[in-house]
Amino acid sequence: MGAWSRFERRWLRVILEAMFPSGVSERAPLGAADIPLDAYFDDLERQLTPRVHLGVRAAIWFLWWIPVFFGHWRPFGALNEEGREAVLERLREHPNYYFRELALLLKTVGSFGVLGTPEAQRMIGHPRPDATQPSWRRAASAQAAAPRAALGDQGVAIMARGGEPRGRVA
């Protein structure tokens, strides 16, 4: 399954900016627009199972186009701030369970990305945010590091009691 396209990511960002708006509250000035989320999206795409990845993609498309069916005659991104919030509220109260859940899925995705940062946690009121950034903000992972041990010319390692390599097989 393909990664989210550039426009799908843009749609997702627009939706998250509506869910977590910036600068609308003195108490909570930080929002999705203040956090560069591309690295988070990259990381998230690697973590999600194909099924959930598809679910997020479905939610993005659904939220983007549902305003048309709600009588706005325009996609989500073409609505003003009030219009976007009205669509989100309507989804939250919608009798269709899946309408509610698709919006909630994106709220969850957004909350992890936007509100997991130390600056956002401080804003929410946590007194001891981590000094380190979330993993998706940190530089290249240890996975890229060189292997610590190369085992066997023939590529077969025999392990022994105690966990140390016992020898090689020709």
Place this chain on the structure above:
Amino acid sequence: MKGITQIQDLGSSPLVEDVADVVVLGTGAGGATAARVLSAAGLDVVMVEEGPWVPHTEHRLDMYSSLKSLWRDAGFQAAEGRAVSALLQGSCVGGSTAINSAITHRCPEKIHHIWGERFGATERLTYDRLNAIWDQIDAELHVAPTPREVYGRNNDLMTAGFEACGFSVQPTKRNVSGCQGTARCGQGCPTQQRQSMNVSYVPRALASGARLYATCRAERLLVEGGRGVGIEGRFWDREGRRAGPQLRVRARRAVVVACSAIQTPLFLLDQGIGKQSGQLGRNFQSHPGTAVAGIFDEPVHMWFGATQGVESLHFWEERYKVETIALAPEMAMVRLPGYGRKLVDQVGIYPHLALWGGQVRAEAHGRVRRGWTGRPIVTYTMTPTDCRRLKTVLKTMAEAMFAAGARALQPGVYGLPDQVTTMDEFNRIDTLPDDPRLFHCILSHLFGTARMGKDPRQSVVDVDGRLHELQGVYVADASVLPTNMGVNPQHTILGIAWGIAEDIANQERLKAAA
């Protein structure tokens, strides 16, 4: 740590081979305990774990980093049915014990009696024997009630509210030594005080000579002459989804499968096992849980205190229990109602928020199977009776929260207002349909998918934990528990796995003596 091999340690070798007396699949409550007992008995043990070894220094406060390194499917695993329920499992060395709140309960005697009466499952694992095992585990894992000094306000308030209502409430017994009250159990204990398997029985087994292959998914059971004689697996780089070397481990004595109530039946079904009884993967049971958030005028500061330091078993006979639960800020924000300006306006609530969770000993039975894409499928739908019990537990929590001084409650139930300020408003829940889609439930206690019993037509493993269908292969995890219990299952899994492993070790001793 010495004795642990992961994909990043292996370079370009296509194959890793090993031989041991016993190979144990999984390092959660069941697998780690089995490895601890077997290695202490002098048997050579290899553990195989799908998830990574994550040192506590890498545990982060932000939930997403923890979800992706410690939780299965980065926390997005779900059971499907009439409603979608989050399915919470650890996927790292230590399994779910590395992400749970360390709550320990011995299996209620009444439930143990049902297991004996209905399934004949208690012939070897008698209640007296289990009690003796639990005594030893309690001592080794420092099981004790939550100390007052790490209650925090969330636990204080639940104590006050339940006492005011005349409901019994007590500090949770937990396997923690010197809790610092960081309220970060779900993110991996940052101080290593929780005696989860990755800091207790896995290191203990390694110290006794066991070896652990982590980031390695068991794929095939090796069978010769009608007997399980080992496993084949594959190392995986979960982050990059890159396949690494193959692992082949020969087991001279036994294979112990302890991959959880979801992964164990899937692994065995993949081997073509389970056709005899038709029960493998079926009878999936759980304790659906949901929460009520209370807004207090005083600061609650959920970020300090034992994550789940207090509980009430007052309503156990009515099939539900209540406990506190502290959530990370970004999880709590998902729980707050609304989007946009409405959501952001509530940010200031978090320091004043208390959260309690209720779990139901549900009647529902679900199923675990492999979907056509190869992914696990868990189907589960609460019955109308389960939904009614969930409403009752929510009302109980609401009553106690108001009694504790909550200014308003956020029920989190579709059909109720976002915020209620009186019990009369909350009691409108009784007018709503008994529909699981009204609630947001999590399933964190999973049971029954390879249940234990005497009758091979009714059960998957015998009273020794051995597969009815195949010699030399044992199951020692939550999947053998025949029913749900109404209390947190970790301690019961530990006890059952201990007993099964002890019997394997004794049989091997007898064989050696002969």
